[in-house]
Amino acid sequence: MFCRQCGExxxxxxxxxxxxxxxxxxxxxxxxxxQQEGGHASLAGDSDVNVDQRTESDSRKVPADSLxxxxxxxxxxxxxxxxxxxxDDIDALFSAQGEP
Amino acid sequence: xxxxxxxxxxxxxxxxxxSILKRISIEIVxxxxxxxxxxxxCLEHTPDLMFLDVVMxxxxxxxxxxxxxxxxxxxxxxxxxxxxxxxxxxxxxxQGAIGYILKPFRHTRIVADVTxxxxxxxxxxxxxxxxxxxxxx
Numbered sequence: 735m736f737c738r739q740c741g742e743x744x745x746x747x748x749x750x751x752x753x754x755x756x757x758x759x760x761x762x763x764x765x766x767x768x769q770q771e772g773g774h775a776s777l778a779g780d781s782d783v784n785v786d787q788r789t790e791s792d793s794r795k796v797p798a799d800s801l802x803x804x805x806x807x808x809x810x811x812x813x814x815x816x817x818x819x820x821x822d823d824i825d826a827l828f829s830a831q832g833e834p
Numbered sequence: 835x836x837x838x839x840x841x842x843x844x845x846x847x848x849x850x851x852x853s854i855l856k857r858i859s860i861e862i863v864x865x866x867x868x869x870x871x872x873x874x875x876c877l878e879h880t881p882d883l884m885f886l887d888v889v890m891x892x893x894x895x896x897x898x899x900x901x902x903x904x905x906x907x908x909x910x911x912x913x914x915x916x917x918x919x920x921x922x923x924x925x926x927x928x929q930g931a932i933g934y935i936l937k938p939f940r941h942t943r944i945v946a947d948v949t950x951x952x953x954x955x956x957x958x959x960x961x962x963x964x965x966x967x968x969x970x971x
Contacts (some may be wrong), residue, residue: 771851797963818918821943824934828927 751803836957838897839879841872841898842887842914847937851885851914854941858948869893873901876909883948883955886931888915888922896922899929910955912947914939 735743743756752763761768819827839859839969842848852862860883864875868890876884888895912933913926923934933951935943952958
C-alpha cells in the first residue's frame with residue numbers, strides 16, 4: 735500500500751495475509767521475515783494492495799483486506815441476537831446513556 | 835498525556851489503532867491480545883482509556899468489561915469490534931463501556947470519538963469554537 739499523497743510505501747502484506755509496516759523485520763502474525771531479500775513480502779508476488787482498485791470514498795478508511803476478512807469472521811461468530819445495529823444506532827444508544 | 839491500552843487479538847488492528855492514537859498524542863502504555871493480558875495490563879498501568887475488541891480467543895471483551903467493572907477501575911473502555919449484535923452492544927453499554935466503534939473503522943471516526951469521549955471525561959480541554967480567540971483570558 736502506498737500513500738496517495740506522496741507515494742511513500744506505508745504498508746505491505748505478508749504471505750500469511752497480515753498487513754506489516756515497511757519497517758517491520760518480522761510479521762506480527764506469523765513471524766515470517768519481512769526484511770530479507772526474497773522474504774515473505776516479495777515472495778508474495780508484490781502483493782501490495784492495488785491502490786487503483788480503491789475508490790475515493792475508501793481512501794480514508796482503514797481498508798486492509800485482512801481487516802475486513804477478520805471483521806466478517808467475527809460477525810459470523812457472533813451472529814446470535816435479535817438484530818444487527820449500524821454505527822448510527824449504536825451512537826444513539828450510547829448518547830442516551832447519560833440521560834435521565 | 836492520556837494513557838491507553840489497546841486490546842485486540844489481531845496484530846494488524848492493534849498496529850493501525852495505535853498509529854492513529856499516537857498521532858493524537860495518546861500514549862500507549864500496553865498492548866494485549868487476550869482478556870487476561872488486558873486485565874493484568876490495566877492493573878499494572880491504570881490507564882485512562884482501554885480500546886477493547888469483543889471477539890478474542892478465550893474470554894471475550896465483554897468478560898473483560900465485567901472484570902474491570904467488578905474492580906471499579908474507572909478506566910474508560912471503548913469497544914472496537916465488528917460485532918454489531920444489539921444484545922452485545924447493549925450488554926457492553928450496561929457493563930460500563932463509554933464508546934463502541936464498529937470495524938472496519940475510518941481513522942477520522944477514531945479521532946473524533948476519542949476526542950469527544952476524552953473531553954466528556956475531563957481528560958481533554960474542549961477545543962475553542964471557531965471565532966473564539968484561544969489566547970483570551
